[in-house]
Amino acid sequence: MQSLYEVKSSEDGLTYYFTTKFNLTYIVALTTNGALGVNAYSLNIYPEDDTIKPPIDFWIKNTVIDIIGRILIKEENSLVYVCDGIDGKEDKRHTAFARWYDNGKRIYPDVRKYDYCFHSEDGYKINASLMYNQNNPLAQYLIEQFNELMGLY
Amino acid sequence: MKAKNTVTSHVRMPKFLSKLIEEKKAIQEAISTKKPLEKLSKEKGIHFAKPL
Numbered sequence: 001m002q003s004l005y006e007v008k009s010s011e012d013g014l015t016y017y018f019t020t021k022f023n024l025t026y027i028v029a030l031t032t033n034g035a036l037g038v039n040a041y042s043l044n045i046y047p048e049d050d051t052i053k054p055p056i057d058f059w060i061k062n063t064v065i066d067i068i069g070r071i072l073i074k075e076e077n078s079l080v081y082v083c084d085g086i087d088g089k090e091d092k093r094h095t096a097f098a099r100w101y102d103n104g105k106r107i108y109p110d111v112r113k114y115d116y117c118f119h120s121e122d123g124y125k126i127n128a129s130l131m132y133n134q135n136n137p138l139a140q141y142l143i144e145q146f147n148e149l150m151g152l153y
Numbered sequence: 154m155k156a157k158n159t160v161t162s163h164v165r166m167p168k169f170l171s172k173l174i175e176e177k178k179a180i181q182e183a184i185s186t187k188k189p190l191e192k193l194s195k196e197k198g199i200h201f202a203k204p205l
Binding site: 007009010012013014015016027029030031032033035039041042044046048050067070071074077080082120121122124126128149150151 | 169176190191199
């Protein structure tokens with residue numbers, strides 16, 4: 001994929017980061033909690049300085065698609081992405097994420113996304129997505145586990 | 154394989170998501186306040202991974 005930023009490892013070795021042509025740095029933190037297996041990661045991407053309104057920059061989208069694609073190119077890996085509604089922007093973020101996913105399918109056709117959206121009883125809207133490689137022999141099992149964690153069974 | 158997406162309404166927040174959201178907020182706050190993530194990891198038991 002052309003036009004993307006170089007993703008580097010952070011000094012503490014715990015996360016990744018990339019710096020845009022507008023000199024804004026984004027931290028990419030991947031975490032695991034074992035609920036979906038050792039190869040399931042939760043994806044978190046934040047600007048280092050959240051006080052600056054970032055200009056439109058398509059390279060960020062390309063970079064995130066590349067990060068997700070490179071993780072999920074390994075069949076055994078999966079990703080969970082959650083957009084919460086604390087700031088009321090959950091739908092906007094979820095729509096953008098869905099669009100990025102559609103764009104990414106051209107480059108990483110084996111990546112699949114399973115969405116779970118709901119309004120919690122405490123008033124928040126939550127959009128959660130499970131992303132996985134369609135060639136993962138445990139894909140169906142992952143979806144079932146994800147649903148179970150969502151309380152659907 | 155095709156998976157059917159799910160939409161439900163007004164349900165109790167699943168513990169799994171609660172934990173993930175709490176984790177996200179803690180990471181976001183740590184980044185924003187420049188708190189070392191290593192410290193956060195020890196305090197909150199957050200396991201950072203490097204799959205790339």
